[in-house]
Amino acid sequence: MQGTRGPGRRAGLSRDRVLDAATDVIAEHGAVTMRAVAQRLGVAPNTLYSHVADKTELVDGVLDRVLAQVEAPGPDPGGDPGDAIHRLMTSTHDVLLRHPQLLPAFLTRQGARGENAHRLGAVMLEHLAAAGITGDAAREALRVLIVYTIGFAAFDGAPEERPVPGSELRDNFDRGLRWLIAGITAGEAPDRRSESLR
Amino acid sequence: MQGTRGPGRRAGLSRDRVLDAATDVIAEHGAVTMRAVAQRLGVAPNTLYSHVADKTELVDGVLDRVLAQVEAPGPDPGGDPGDAIHRLMTSTHDVLLRHPQLLPAFLTRQGARGENAHRLGAVMLEHLAAAGITGDAAREALRVLIVYTIGFAAFDGAPEERPVPGSELRDNFDRGLRWLIAGITAGEAPDRRSESLR
DNA sequence: CCTTCGAACTGTACGGTGTCCAATTTAACT
DNA sequence: AGTTAAATTGGACACCGTACAGTTCGAAGG
Numbered sequence: 484m485q486g487t488r489g490p491g492r493r494a495g496l497s498r499d500r501v502l503d504a505a506t507d508v509i510a511e512h513g514a515v516t517m518r519a520v521a522q523r524l525g526v527a528p529n530t531l532y533s534h535v536a537d538k539t540e541l542v543d544g545v546l547d548r549v550l551a552q553v554e555a556p557g558p559d560p561g562g563d564p565g566d567a568i569h570r571l572m573t574s575t576h577d578v579l580l581r582h583p584q585l586l587p588a589f590l591t592r593q594g595a596r597g598e599n600a601h602r603l604g605a606v607m608l609e610h611l612a613a614a615g616i617t618g619d620a621a622r623e624a625l626r627v628l629i630v631y632t633i634g635f636a637a638f639d640g641a642p643e644e645r646p647v648p649g650s651e652l653r654d655n656f657d658r659g660l661r662w663l664i665a666g667i668t669a670g671e672a673p674d675r676r677s678e679s680l681r
Numbered sequence: 682m683q684g685t686r687g688p689g690r691r692a693g694l695s696r697d698r699v700l701d702a703a704t705d706v707i708a709e710h711g712a713v714t715m716r717a718v719a720q721r722l723g724v725a726p727n728t729l730y731s732h733v734a735d736k737t738e739l740v741d742g743v744l745d746r747v748l749a750q751v752e753a754p755g756p757d758p759g760g761d762p763g764d765a766i767h768r769l770m771t772s773t774h775d776v777l778l779r780h781p782q783l784l785p786a787f788l789t790r791q792g793a794r795g796e797n798a799h800r801l802g803a804v805m806l807e808h809l810a811a812a813g814i815t816g817d818a819a820r821e822a823l824r825v826l827i828v829y830t831i832g833f834a835a836f837d838g839a840p841e842e843r844p845v846p847g848s849e850l851r852d853n854f855d856r857g858l859r860w861l862i863a864g865i866t867a868g869e870a871p872d873r874r875s876e877s878l879r
Numbered sequence: 880c881c882t883t884c885g886a887a888c889t890g891t892a893c894g895g896t897g898t899c900c901a902a903t904t905t906a907a908c909t
Numbered sequence: 910a911g912t913t914a915a916a917t918t919g920g921a922c923a924c925c926g927t928a929c930a931g932t933t934c935g936a937a938g939g
Contacts, residue, residue, distance in 0.1 A: 663864075665864060667860065
């Protein structure tokens with residue numbers, strides 16, 4: 484039984500395996516700890532720093548992996564851009580709710596700055612452009628939608644008293660989301676709405 | 682020079698003075714620490730536990746004090762309830778932005794559960810009732826508005842790159858808020874609106 | 880006035896956290 | 910083969926929240 488490994492003995496880690504372990508730990512205990520991740524990997528805590536610069540980088544990695552599960556419908560000429568936006572934000576909301584434990588981390592890191600987040604933002608801007616919204620107006624609309632979605636998921640994932648069943652919360656989210664999309668696609672730039680065809 | 686105080690020697694603290702010190706500390710360093718608060722008061726760290734049960738209770742206290750600064754316009758018969766709601770949420774947004782350091786704490790505690798938060802919620806429900814929105818619909822609308830406001834403030838208060846000037850962010854917040862209020866006061870409960878008297 | 884008692888406060892300490900440093904070993908490259 | 914960079918470890922540091930058991934004060938009751 485060679486239970487303990489001496490210094491230098493490889494454990495075969497990788498950034499991916501570290502992030503996997505971190506995801507598991509956060510799913511089980513609701514919070515990450517360098518030591519907990521290391522223990523799950525059968526490794527000394529410091530080892531993680533060979534694959535991850537910081538704890539924040541570790542958390543960011545986990546967050547971005549979760550965001551990778553969001554279904555981002557591509558541009559659909561002929562389809563309603565509002566519908567596409569609605570689907571994308573709903574998928575994001577669902578994905579976030581599927582991992583309620585890391586919603587606090589999501590909030591404090593303000594939405595993750597990883598590549599998947601970037602990808603989703605780009606897709607959103609495409610849909611907004613298809614709806615005739617570009618430039619600053621598009622960026623503002625995007626910000627509003629992101630804030631709303633993450634914020635709502637965070638409040639839903641709260642471990643407090645739960646008088647409201649999940650389905651009702653989903654409806655609640657859906658209703659507010661429709662209000663926002665309606666406002667975005669309808670009344671933007673009320674002074675000059677010439678080429679807003681439809 | 683009697684610099685150090687022996688055990689038992691009173692320091693003249695009170696819950697209020699502790700919360701004051703905590704507010705200052707959080708304003709300077711962006712985070713609270715029992716030890717930091719104690720040091721600022723010239724007191725041993727444990728002393729705080731005579732005036733505050735927990736660190737979370739301390740943070741909650743600070744949060745609720747900040748929320749006390751929000752101007753909550755009373756019910757105004759004849760006035761537009763939508764305007765009142767708009768003013769209240771805008772005031773909340775301003776107050777939150779005035780204390781960007783404790784926005785993370787606000788988020789992780791999901792909006793503070795203190796008595797001022799309660800008061801603001803009650804006022805909001807009054808205004809919603811004045812707009813003909815009651816019961817579950819009112820609670821849903823309130824949730825949407827709170828999520829949006831806190832979420833937006835949190836994104837604004839982020840210490841990241843700031844390509845957007847503050848005034849523009851305020852306009853951005855304002856626009857989204859109007860969309861939400863429009864949706865709330867216009868199309869609520871489209872299927873069964875029988876006893877929604879008005 | 881004296882006694883009593885609860886509350887304020889301190890010293891100390893425990894278990895936990897993130898992270899740095901110097902060693903050690905291994906795998907890969909030349 | 911020898912050299913080198915990377916992976917891993919033990920150990921340590923500084924900090925965190927907080928529990929425990931004492932000390933001392935201020936006020937209340939006789």
